Amino acid sequence: MLDQALEALKTYDWGSDLAPVKAIDEAILSSADDGAARSELEKALAAVLDSDASRDAKDVVCRRLMQIGTAACVPALAKCLTDENLSHMARYALERIQAPEAAKSLRDALDSVSGNLKVGVIGSLGARKDADSAAQLAPLLGDSDTKVARAAAIALGDIQTVTAAKALGTAKPSDESVKIAAVDGSLACAEAMLAEGNKGEAMKLYKGLLANSPAKHVKLAVTRGMLACAGK
Amino acid sequence: MGNNSKSLRNSSPHSSRREFIKKTSLGAGAAISAPYVITSNALGADDVPPASDRIVMGGVGIGNMGRGDQGAFLGRKDVQYVAVCDVRTNAREEAKRKVDDKYQNTDCTEYNDFRELMGRTDIDAIHVATPDHWHALMVIEACRNGKDVYCQKPETRTLAEGPAMVQAARRYSRVVSGGSQRVLQDYRKTVEPCWNGELGTIKSINVNVGPLSQDCNLPAETQPDTIDWDLWLGPAPWAPYNKARCDGNFGTSGGSWRSYIDYSGGGMTDWGAHHFGGATFAIDVRELQPEEVVYHEDENYLTFRYPGGKELTHNKPNTGNMVVVGTPGEKIDAKPLPSYKGTGGIYGDFIECVKTREKPFRDIEFGINTVAVSHLGIIAYQLKRSLKWDAAAQQFPDDAEANRFLDRARREPWTL
Missing domain, CATH: 3.30.360 (Dihydrodipicolinate Reductase; domain 2)
Incomplete structure (x- = not known):
């Protein structure tokens, strides 16, 4: 049954019957307690990514690797990150695979992609709260592509390390959308510092935000944060 | 902005509330030399608050449920509805027509891309009735832009979106209501x-x-x-x-x-x-x-x-x-x-809370x-x-x- 389903993926495309997909899902469920069977399945699915199967078939595969993928399938997924048609679905799996190899593949891809694909990779690193990527993301706050700069600001706000906070606190974006994201990221970092009891560093971030004549709702957030720092 | 997105904006996304009030007071077609007349629309009436006291609203996703939500907000005297956004031309145009008919002008601005609407500093609150996979992203972006939000249910598409939405609402002290x-x-x-x-x-x-x-x-x-x-x-x-x-x-x-x-x-x-x-x-x-x-x-x-x-x-x-x-x-x-605050069901509850800053x-x-x-x-x-x-x-x-x-x-x- 599974063999037939995997065979069917070779010609699977938009409009095809969902039967092979359901068979693969059944195989995933029935192998929940069978590590060897899961590994075989993962290997077979990853092989589809290296084949000339359709975008739709590879989409199906990435969704399933999101659920069962391990470090073993990361190389096959990583190759897709630079492909405009497959990058998102590769991240669909890589973002959720907790193996450190998955995060590394995203960091490694940062220099190989640009534009929207780069925005996507940055977003996935942020979603993973990947502290190891903070130093790579920090300079992207000044990227000439404002979509990249904005994504970096949001990701650094998710990562919330000292490096991330410092980069956000010293960023001077001129584009409004980047500015809003950098403010949001700074507030996120300050809140995290406050929660950890690091009131001094949080206060520095708040003061920096206040110095830039923020909008009313930001001023409100900063004031509340400063009061919390002061123990009020 | 997505490659295919078209800007339909016919006024600056950063136009101020004062500019907005001025525009609705004078009407889009007023000649430059016309005497400055403050209309009843701006001043209000016995049963209509002056423009400065109305909640300025826009809507994103105006088909199906959005149509109903728009009607409810548009029907309120304490709301000034100024902008509609939808990626479907027909829904967008119908929604604009409804607003313009109500106010007897052509001031309602149409947007294909919600980010342009979010950037308007004259808008106090928005309602969102897009498909569910958009909800979290729009609510969070609205909060970052200082807007209160009425978001149709179900509020999220994934578990992780929930805390992110609550955090954005609390971070910026925004009133964010779900829509059931x-x-x-x-x-x-x-x-x-x-x-x-x-x-x-x-x-x-x-x-x-x-x-x-x-x-x-x-x-x-x-x-x-x-x-x-x-x-x-x-x-x-x-x-x-x-x-x-x-x-x-x-x-x-x-x-x-x-x-x-x-x-x-x-x-x-x-x-x-x-x-x-x-x-x-x-x-x-x-x-x-x-x-x-x-x-x-x-x-x-x-x-x-x-x-x-x-x-x-x-x-x-x-x-x-x-x-x-x-x-x-x-x-x-x-x-x-x-129970609800204010009058007018869940919509009135939201508007009342926008005014009082209570939780809906x-x-x-x-x-x-x-x-x-x-x-x-x-x-x-x-x-x-x-x-x-x-x-x-x-x-x-x-x-x-x-x-x-x-x-x-x-x-x-x-x-x-």
Whole structure:
């Protein structure tokens, strides 16, 4: 049954019957307690990514690797990150695979992609709260592509390390959308510092935000944060 | 901005509130040399607040539910409706026409791309009724831009989106209301006996709702030029246009976006947002999330266990919808029943809270807790096993497989 389903993926495309997909899902469920069977399945699915199967078939595969993928399938997924048609679905799996190899593949891809694909990779690193990527993301706050700069600001706000906070606190974006994201990221970092009891560093971030004549709702957030720092 | 998105803006996205009031006062067609006349629209009347006291609103996603939401807000005298946004030309134009007819001018601005509307500093609040896969992104972006939000239910598409939305609302002190009008209005007969003590100590309630959403592999169809398909898909995986994939009808068993996993949790989240909302209100666990989901394999149903011992069952065989199990013979003290503030149902509740800065009846946190029930249930059914849930950590403890379903990577260039 599974063999037939995997065979069917070779010609699977938009409009095809969902039967092979359901068979693969059944195989995933029935192998929940069978590590060897899961590994075989993962290997077979990853092989589809290296084949000339359709975008739709590879989409199906990435969704399933999101659920069962391990470090073993990361190389096959990583190759897709630079492909405009497959990058998102590769991240669909890589973002959720907790193996450190998955995060590394995203960091490694940062220099190989640009534009929207780069925005996507940055977003996935942020979603993973990947502290190891903070130093790579920090300079992207000044990227000439404002979509990249904005994504970096949001990701650094998710990562919330000292490096991330410092980069956000010293960023001077001129584009409004980047500015809003950098403010949001700074507030996120300050809140995290406050929660950890690091009131001094949080206060520095708040003061920096206040110095830039923020909008009313930001001023409100900063004031509340400063009061919390002061123990009020 | 997406490659296919078209700017339809006919005024600056950063125009000020004063500029807006000036524009509506003078009318778009007023000649430069015309004498400055402050109209009754600007000054208000006995039953209409002056423009400066009205809540300036716009709407994103104006078809189907959005149409109803727009009508409710547009009908209020304390709201000045100024902008509509939809990726479907027909829905957008119809929505603009409705606003212009109401105010007898042509001032309502149309947008294809919501980011342009979000950037307007004259807009106080927005309502969102897009497909569910857009909700979190839009609510968070609105909060970052200082706007209050009324967001249709179900408020989230994934578990991880919930805390991010609540955090954005709290960070910027925004009023964010979920959008289930049924929680308070449809389930009174269930809710009141629970709150007034008639049923004694409440033990459990059952909800019957479904189905779960399904995979979608519809074939490509010719894409009409009346929809910005790239922007409709937004953060969801790319797929070719097919009318049945994006139709906004309320079906959850095929032929509408509510049927498919990339955009919806199906009936489990759609009607689930109402039923689970009513049920968690009835047994007074709106402020909580379950700590355990028990999957009953033999009969394929679920029991959600809450801290404190109350239970919510889903599709329990031979049990009616919203059936409560209390403690027969016991009578306990009544608790005051929460209700809407202001007038005009859930819409009036939101507007009143925008004015007073109170929390609305379906504060975003309650909405999130409700939809979390749906999402937790979907994951349990999908994995066909029971789950522990740590609500504080928003994790399935020691359950790496289940934790993979907390969120999904968003299609570039969209991030939360």
